[in-house]
Amino acid sequence: MSEETFKSVKDLPSTRLLCGGTPMCSGCGALEALxxxxxxxxxxxxxVNAAGCMTLLSIYPFTPFRGSWLYTAMASAPAGAQGVRDxxxxxxxxxxxxxxxxxxxxxxxGDGAAYGMGLSSTSAAIDRxxxxxxxxxxxxxxxxxxxxxxxxxxxxAKTATSKGPRGYPGYKKDLFSIWAAHKPPYVATVVxxxxxxxxxxxxxxxxxxxxxLIIAFSPCPTGxxxxxxxxxxxxKLAVKSGVWPLKEYIDGKVIHTKIPRKRVPVEExxxxxxxxxxxxxxxxxxxxxxEIQARVDAYWKExxx
Amino acid sequence: xxxxxxHGRGGQGMKTASRILGTAFFLEGFEVQDAPRYGAERxxxxxxxxxxxSKEAINERGIIKEPGLVIVADDTLVAMPxxxxxxxxxxDTVILIxxxxxxxxxxxxxxxxxxxxxxxxxxxxxxxxxxxxxxAIAGAAARLTGxxxxxxxxxxxxxxxxxxxxxxxxxxxxxxxxxxxFMAEHEGCVAPGTAIAVEGFTPPNWVELPFEDARLSxxxxxxxxxxxxxxxxxxxxxRPVIDYELCNRCSWLCSTFxxxxxxxxxxxxxxxxxxxxxxxxxxxxxxxxxxxxxxxLEREAKGGEDNxx
Ligand SMILES: Cc1ncc(C[n+]2csc(CCOP(=O)(O)OP(=O)(O)O)c2C)c(N)n1
Ligand code: SF4
Ligand SMILES: [Mg+2]
Numbered sequence: 001m002s003e004e005t006f007k008s009v010k011d012l013p014s015t016r017l018l019c020g021g022t023p024m025c026s027g028c029g030a031l032e033a034l035x036x037x038x039x040x041x042x043x044x045x046x047x048v049n050a051a052g053c054m055t056l057l058s059i060y061p062f063t064p065f066r067g068s069w070l071y072t073a074m075a076s077a078p079a080g081a082q083g084v085r086d087x088x089x090x091x092x093x094x095x096x097x098x099x100x101x102x103x104x105x106x107x108x109x110g111d112g113a114a115y116g117m118g119l120s121s122t123s124a125a126i127d128r129x130x131x132x133x134x135x136x137x138x139x140x141x142x143x144x145x146x147x148x149x150x151x152x153x154x155x156x157a158k159t160a161t162s163k164g165p166r167g168y169p170g171y172k173k174d175l176f177s178i179w180a181a182h183k184p185p186y187v188a189t190v191v192x193x194x195x196x197x198x199x200x201x202x203x204x205x206x207x208x209x210x211x212x213l214i215i216a217f218s219p220c221p222t223g224x225x226x227x228x229x230x231x232x233x234x235x236k237l238a239v240k241s242g243v244w245p246l247k248e249y250i251d252g253k254v255i256h257t258k259i260p261r262k263r264v265p266v267e268e269x270x271x272x273x274x275x276x277x278x279x280x281x282x283x284x285x286x287x288x289x290x291e292i293q294a295r296v297d298a299y300w301k302e303x304x305x
Numbered sequence: 306x307x308x309x310x311x312h313g314r315g316g317q318g319m320k321t322a323s324r325i326l327g328t329a330f331f332l333e334g335f336e337v338q339d340a341p342r343y344g345a346e347r348x349x350x351x352x353x354x355x356x357x358x359s360k361e362a363i364n365e366r367g368i369i370k371e372p373g374l375v376i377v378a379d380d381t382l383v384a385m386p387x388x389x390x391x392x393x394x395x396x397d398t399v400i401l402i403x404x405x406x407x408x409x410x411x412x413x414x415x416x417x418x419x420x421x422x423x424x425x426x427x428x429x430x431x432x433x434x435x436x437x438x439x440x441a442i443a444g445a446a447a448r449l450t451g452x453x454x455x456x457x458x459x460x461x462x463x464x465x466x467x468x469x470x471x472x473x474x475x476x477x478x479x480x481x482x483x484x485x486x487f488m489a490e491h492e493g494c495v496a497p498g499t500a501i502a503v504e505g506f507t508p509p510n511w512v513e514l515p516f517e518d519a520r521l522s523x524x525x526x527x528x529x530x531x532x533x534x535x536x537x538x539x540x541x542x543x544r545p546v547i548d549y550e551l552c553n554r555c556s557w558l559c560s561t562f563x564x565x566x567x568x569x570x571x572x573x574x575x576x577x578x579x580x581x582x583x584x585x586x587x588x589x590x591x592x593x594x595x596x597x598x599x600x601x602l603e604r605e606a607k608g609g610e611d612n613x614x
Binding site: 009010012014016017018019020021022023024025026027028029031032035036043053057058060061062063064065066067163192193195221222228229230231232233277281282 | 315316347348349350468470471472524525526529530531532533534535536537540556557558560561562563564565566567569570579581582583584585586587588590591592
């Protein structure tokens with residue numbers, strides 16, 4: 001493969017390696033991103049999955065994966081990945097496994113693990129220059145346990161633990177910058193509704209060595225309160241409104257891969273989701289809506305210079 | 306003791322229904338247990354909820370195996386073994402199904418000696434946007450037991466749903482009261498069941514398993530893509546149908562967006578939907594540029610199949 005593999009959407013794979021029959025919710029944006037990613041990484045992978053919705057993918061004796069997968073505690077997927085990487089290296093070194101059978105080690109966790117509980121073990125793994133790919137599917141809350149807020153929850157969103165009239169009082173943590181501050185070979189943001197951008201980035205990441213980290217924005221019909229059929233539309237709106245910037249960190253620089261020139265008002269994105277309905281009814285909360293808009297505008301002002 | 310079992314799909318308000326009914330019983334001075342149960346499956350998958358209510362202390366625990374009333378909020382669940390709708394029913398059990406199909410026909414199909422009732426879902430034939438609320442289901446159960454007054458039902462709805470806003474409360478009240486009226490002629494048809502005594506308990510046939518090496522006893526899966534065997538197509542209530550006359554063959558779109566990997570691309574570049582696994586999220590319908598995919602109610606699509614065969 002080379003950078004030229006995915007020039008247009010027509011080049012996207014249609015192999016559908018991740019098979020159906022999983023217990024994920026109908027319309028799950030995380031599952032959508034994962035199957036797009038899996039088509040590019042292929043089955044010579046071993047997924048190390050921290051507790052969260054996606055750990056329910058493989059429930060004995062059923063799995064949608066064609067390669068390996070294992071389950072770790074919520075904070076320790078990068079530590080698990082270290083063990084797997086070491087084991088593979090030792091097998092190859094002792095000639096108990098031919099090098100061509102080597103596997104790509106992929107950490108898969110939710111935002112609860114990535115932005116919170118598992119952040120220190122990730123930081124340590126990056127420090128050790130562990131050769132692994134980290135995929136965080138970001139559904140902006142502890143989805144599996146009923147959508148409590150996490151450090152990835154956006155300001156004002158209603159969650160199971162922020163039900164008041166102003167929603168979540170905190171602000172979404174900038175995990176991209178935290179990861180990039182470690183100066184790893186690659187960090188990127190993706191979303192399943194932009195499959196070409198996603199394919200290019202996953203391909204690029206899989207060709208590099210060392211710690212490579214991806215945050216996949218994952219619209220969650222159950223946790224965010226919208227009809228499953230809108231899942232892709234909401235992903236697109238997040239990009240078009242500027243709420244979810246598509247970018248990558250490579251060679252010490254941050255590059256935006258898709259700059260929405262005419263951004264749609266964030267309101268368009270907010271009003272289709274139950275978790276923001278208190279901003280619009282019974283009374284419109286102009287103050288909070290403008291605050292959210294102002295933060296997005298400020299971000300892009302800095303990007304566009 | 307009243308033992309009521311609810312069957313629905315994740316997202317259909319069964320948990321809410323059980324909470325409302327439980328609270329309403331409580332307001333009537335009953336001892337109450339109410340609990341939802343779901344497995345690993347999520348929104349769209351079959352789920353269960355249980356309510357026990359008694360004037361005496363309740364010593365039973367866990368799932369309800371001998372229900373006095375079974376409520377099925379989605380009639381596509383009846384034929385689905387995993388939903389276990391008929392589990393433990395006796396001729397004294399009352400079954401209420403939310404369905405446009407007549408009760409007599411259900412009784413026939415199920416070959417069930419007891420009482421079967423149906424209630425027609427709202428907006429049937431107009432749109433499938435607004436589903437039956439949990440309030441409606443609670444209202445039906447309340448009237449069928451005859452042990453819950455209208456006032457307690459209303460109070461329970463307000464108490465349980467006020468955090469969700471006044472619109473939700475109003476919708477649920479409207480549904481609950483109309484179903485409560487609709488069920489008037491069957492008031493009290495659900496009789497409280499007798500207490501289950503320890504003497505009558507037969508222990509299950511325990512099987513002793515020998516201690517195995519971790520290599521054998523740990524839950525390792527040695528085959529790939531085994532989840533193929535799980536037919537998540539049964540979750541679907543609306544079916545996406547492709548009109549191949551309109552299809553542009555831009556199948557990389559629908560096939561890529563489908564979270565379930567349920568749309569494959571055939572040799573001619575046309576998308577093909579795997580109905581055994583499609584959960585009916587309808588993302589493909591909303592994303593198809595030439596609008597070649599439409600939504601057909603699963604019941605009607607199934608009906609068509611039955612007629613063909
Ligand atoms: C140390 C620890 N605390 C709590 C839990 C319970 N738990 C299981 S999954 C989960 C939610 C994880 O959230 P996230 O990482 O965002 O993944 P999602 O569920 O959203 O897919 C929690 C809290 C756990 N498994 N381990
Ligand atoms: S709760 Fe959200 S992230 Fe989890 S399986 Fe359901 S849709 Fe996906
Ligand atoms: Mg999460």
